[in-house]
Amino acid sequence: MAADPSTLSPLDAAFLYFETPTQPLHVGCVTLLEAPVPFDELMALFEERLFRFRRYRQRPVRPALDLALPRWEDVSDFDPRRHVRRVAVPPPGDEDALHELVDTLFATALDPGLPLWETYLIEGLPAGRAALLFKIHHCMIDGVSGAHLLELLTDPEDAEPSPAPPPTLPVVRRRKPGPLERLVGLLDPSRPRAQLQAVREALRSIGTLVGAPPSRLPFNGTLSGRRRIVWSSFAMQDVLAVRGAVGCKVNDVVLAVIAGALRRHLLARGVAPEAMTVRTLVPVSIRPSSDRLTFGNLVAAMLPRLPVAASDPLARLREITREMNELKERGQARASAFFMDLVGQLPAPVEALLGRLLVGQPLVNTVCTNVPGPPGRRTLLGRGVLEIHPIVPLFQAMGLEFAILSYGGRLSITAAADPGLVPDAAALGPALTASFLELKAAALDATPAAATPSRPSFRVGDLMTRELLAVSPHDSFADAWQIMREARIRHLPVVDRELRLVGLVTHRDLLGHAPSDLDEPREDERVAALSRVHIGDIMETHLSTSSPDEPLAAAGRRMLEGKIGCLPVVAGDGRLVGILTESDFVRWLAQIAADIAPAGTGRATAAIRR
Numbered sequence: 001m002a003a004d005p006s007t008l009s010p011l012d013a014a015f016l017y018f019e020t021p022t023q024p025l026h027v028g029c030v031t032l033l034e035a036p037v038p039f040d041e042l043m044a045l046f047e048e049r050l051f052r053f054r055r056y057r058q059r060p061v062r063p064a065l066d067l068a069l070p071r072w073e074d075v076s077d078f079d080p081r082r083h084v085r086r087v088a089v090p091p092p093g094d095e096d097a098l099h100e101l102v103d104t105l106f107a108t109a110l111d112p113g114l115p116l117w118e119t120y121l122i123e124g125l126p127a128g129r130a131a132l133l134f135k136i137h138h139c140m141i142d143g144v145s146g147a148h149l150l151e152l153l154t155d156p157e158d159a160e161p162s163p164a165p166p167p168t169l170p171v172v173r174r175r176k177p178g179p180l181e182r183l184v185g186l187l188d189p190s191r192p193r194a195q196l197q198a199v200r201e202a203l204r205s206i207g208t209l210v211g212a213p214p215s216r217l218p219f220n221g222t223l224s225g226r227r228r229i230v231w232s233s234f235a236m237q238d239v240l241a242v243r244g245a246v247g248c249k250v251n252d253v254v255l256a257v258i259a260g261a262l263r264r265h266l267l268a269r270g271v272a273p274e275a276m277t278v279r280t281l282v283p284v285s286i287r288p289s290s291d292r293l294t295f296g297n298l299v300a301a302m303l304p305r306l307p308v309a310a311s312d313p314l315a316r317l318r319e320i321t322r323e324m325n326e327l328k329e330r331g332q333a334r335a336s337a338f339f340m341d342l343v344g345q346l347p348a349p350v351e352a353l354l355g356r357l358l359v360g361q362p363l364v365n366t367v368c369t370n371v372p373g374p375p376g377r378r379t380l381l382g383r384g385v386l387e388i389h390p391i392v393p394l395f396q397a398m399g400l401e402f403a404i405l406s407y408g409g410r411l412s413i414t415a416a417a418d419p420g421l422v423p424d425a426a427a428l429g430p431a432l433t434a435s436f437l438e439l440k441a442a443a444l445d446a447t448p449a450a451a452t453p454s455r456p457s458f459r460v461g462d463l464m465t466r467e468l469l470a471v472s473p474h475d476s477f478a479d480a481w482q483i484m485r486e487a488r489i490r491h492l493p494v495v496d497r498e499l500r501l502v503g504l505v506t507h508r509d510l511l512g513h514a515p516s517d518l519d520e521p522r523e524d525e526r527v528a529a530l531s532r533v534h535i536g537d538i539m540e541t542h543l544s545t546s547s548p549d550e551p552l553a554a555a556g557r558r559m560l561e562g563k564i565g566c567l568p569v570v571a572g573d574g575r576l577v578g579i580l581t582e583s584d585f586v587r588w589l590a591q592i593a594a595d596i597a598p599a600g601t602g603r604a605t606a607a608i609r610r
Contacts, residue, residue, distance in 0.1 A: 244563025
């Protein structure tokens with residue numbers, strides 16, 4: 001039976017139950033624009049693209065005594081100008097003034113009598129820039145759906161159609177299993193051994209959610225209601241270079257950077273290294289790739305420990321990579337989704353009572369939520385979107401949390417802090433920068449790569465492979481393994497129903513998560529284990545991509561410097577149109593050696609057949 005769309009899900013309702021005057025639970029972001037936006041034009045844009053969603057004209061209403069889940073109800077006197085407002089940064093309008101204004105605006109709770117969202121057009125910034133501060137209650141969206149809404153409000157910077165029509169990709173599709181199926185598999189009496197193994201894995205995965213209560217750190221305590229928002233951004237190419245040098249995920253690099261910054265922060269607060277036990281909650285999206293522009297929360301979680309005590313930046317990164325791989329293999333994200341589904345079966349009054357009783361009880365020390373931003377560079381009403389800095393709410397005695405978002409070749413790490421618990425919050429930005437530079441220096445060879453001679457006449461579209469195979473995030477590990485083995489390929493794009501690129505899985509990813517003969521001696525058990533892992537659990541979502549018009553020399557330099565094996569090639573609307581790999585360059589060089597003109601070799605690439 002389909003869920004009633006007018007009723008909040010138990011997870012969405014929890015964000016209402018846990019909200020207090022000092023713990024407002026709205027999320028948001030600061031979007032920096034290259035030029036001012038006329039207010040009337042902004043209102044017209046919202047009217048055209050946003051207000052067509054009924055949810056933006058509704059508010060959640062809790063029944064008496066919380067005897068049932070809250071319901072969405074229309075606001076009869078909805079006035080958009082009560083939600084979209086103009087403000088100006090006080091003189092001198094510098095970065096500090098912008099941060100002070102954002103701190104004040106974001107700390108203010110949303111009016112429960114109105115739809116739970118606000119947008120501020122911030123004017124008066126230097127160099128003729130402007131900014132938008134978005135605030136929306138967590139009961140309405142999660143990070144991924146928030147990124148989808150940003151994509152809806154903006155347009156691709158290059159609105160010209162791609163010179164190559166998007167290909168029709170053979171995409172393997174499977175029915176998305178429910179939470180119980182994800183953990184224990186379909187009950188099949190004819191396979192008792194497999195079912196016993198599945199139940200054992202489920203219990204082991206759930207056990208990873210249960211541990212000793214987190215130790216209290218200086219930033220864990222009673223929240224004051226005030227907020228300090230600090231962000232640092234990094235070149236995505238540098239982040240990818242570190243990832244390629246070490247052989248890990250972008251998220252692992254981000255967690256290592258945060259761990260290094262926390263180490264600096266805790267040392268400055270007089271915390272001894274041996275007392276630096278930091279457990280973080282890392283949300284994991286379980287939203288189907290086809291589920292775009294819908295509301296509500298569809299997330300699971302992983303609970304790794306950050307190796308803050310380690311002084312060596314590479315040791316921190318390798319330890320994080322090891323633990324994250326272990327938690328993925330043990331299915332912690334699926335276990336947490338299953339656990340939240342079980343909690344969601346509690347009667348609404350019981351869930352609401354838990355929300356009141358558990359306020360102030362720390363579940364972990366901090367949160368690190370990582371979301372890919374809109375694809376490519378975007379514009380809003382013709383003004384370029386320069387940067388996007390995400391903001392996460394503080395929750396359950398956690399006075400310091402982090403939100404991460406990649407956009408336009410940059411990766412932003414934004415710290416949300418309670419000044420009462422983190423009086424030196426302004427130092428977090430420099431600490432994040434110092435931590436990344438330390439990690440980059442340790443991971444990369446200091447010798448710069450030799451420059452490749454510029455060949456502007458050759459473009460990525462001349463060389464890329466156009467005939468592709470792809471999978472969806474909900475296909476199984478076994479599907480990807482079989483496709484890559486049969487097609488003899490090392491990189492497999494992950495796309496949604498509209499062929500938008502959402503991730504990439506590599507041969508190295510599969511090898512890193514495949515059970516060995518020693519772990520699973522029986523081949524049928526190894527195959528069963530592969531089938532229980534989904535592509536969305538292991539794929540990389542923060543990618544370096546190219547366009548068909550990018551100069552080939554520039555793309556090749558990026559691959560060399562970042563140790564990147566392939567560049568997915570996407571059109572302006574985010575659809576996958578090709579892939580550029582090391583093998584394409586090798587074929588091209590072979591043709592050059594044989595005095596064959598390289599132009600058009602990509603079009604002559606043989607089709608990959610299964």
